[in-house]
Amino acid sequence: MNHHPTSSKIGHCIVCGRSFPLSKLHRAAGLRPHLYELIAEEVKDCAPDSLICDEDLARFRRRYVENLLEEERGELSSLDQKVLDSFEKGTLTVQTSTAGEGDRKSSFGERVADKVASFGGSWTFILSFIAILVIWMGVNVIGVFATPFDPYPFILLNLVLSCLAALQAPVIMMSQKRQEEKDRLRAENDYMINLRAELEIRQLHEKIDHQMAKQWERLAELQQIQIELLEKRDDARKG
Numbered sequence: 001m002n003h004h005p006t007s008s009k010i011g012h013c014i015v016c017g018r019s020f021p022l023s024k025l026h027r028a029a030g031l032r033p034h035l036y037e038l039i040a041e042e043v044k045d046c047a048p049d050s051l052i053c054d055e056d057l058a059r060f061r062r063r064y065v066e067n068l069l070e071e072e073r074g075e076l077s078s079l080d081q082k083v084l085d086s087f088e089k090g091t092l093t094v095q096t097s098t099a100g101e102g103d104r105k106s107s108f109g110e111r112v113a114d115k116v117a118s119f120g121g122s123w124t125f126i127l128s129f130i131a132i133l134v135i136w137m138g139v140n141v142i143g144v145f146a147t148p149f150d151p152y153p154f155i156l157l158n159l160v161l162s163c164l165a166a167l168q169a170p171v172i173m174m175s176q177k178r179q180e181e182k183d184r185l186r187a188e189n190d191y192m193i194n195l196r197a198e199l200e201i202r203q204l205h206e207k208i209d210h211q212m213a214k215q216w217e218r219l220a221e222l223q224q225i226q227i228e229l230l231e232k233r234d235d236a237r238k239g
């Protein structure tokens with residue numbers, strides 16, 4: 001074969017059958033036991049000394065994490081799926097701010113409701129309201145006009161106040177509903193960030209385990225080479 005000297009060390013991926021340089025391949029024995037089991041389930045002739053390429057390993061890792069999630073939570077929700085997809089692509093689809101989205105969706109009426117509700121819950125409103133009541137009663141009791149427009153039991157004032165109360169309740173409810181919507185979005189966002197962090201940590205665990213197993217393997221190999229060298233030297237001495 002017409003290969004570069006270093007590419008003489010090639011192996012075949014047990015899953016897809018393509019050949020790769022050995023540096024691109026992973027020994028099945030170096031993987032996590034659970035991951036190995038998962039691969040062995042699909043690939044019948046998978047043995048501890050089989051080799052697997054990066055691409056297939058990443059695919060099995062993803063499935064492994066997926067299985068873990070499913071085991072823990074039962075059905076995968078669409079939110080989990082979204083996080084998994086973004087996880088695989090290596091992108092961050094989670095929005096860092098939901099405030100912008102909330103504002104974009106709100107209609108004119110909803111924004112007015114927010115303004116009215118926030119004014120209704122301020123000291124400015126309470127004080128000006130008391131002032132209006134006092135002026136209304138004062139004008140009718142003292143008799144600024146020839147005939148007071150709303151004499152003593154202030155029936156008209158009563159009607160106005162009832163109307164005001166009746167209107168205020170739905171406005172406050174509207175505003176509360178919007179606040180709840182915002183909170184829900186924020187909670188969803190937090191959940192996605194947490195789930196992503198969890199997956200990220202799992203992946204790290206996986207990588208560290210893999211790395212450690214690989215290191216042990218290399219160490220054992222080194223030792224083997226040293227022993228062989230020593231034996232050779234002894235043989236040379238004797239010979």
Ligand SMILES: [Zn+2]
Nearest residue numbers: 013016053056
């Ligand atoms: Zn492969």
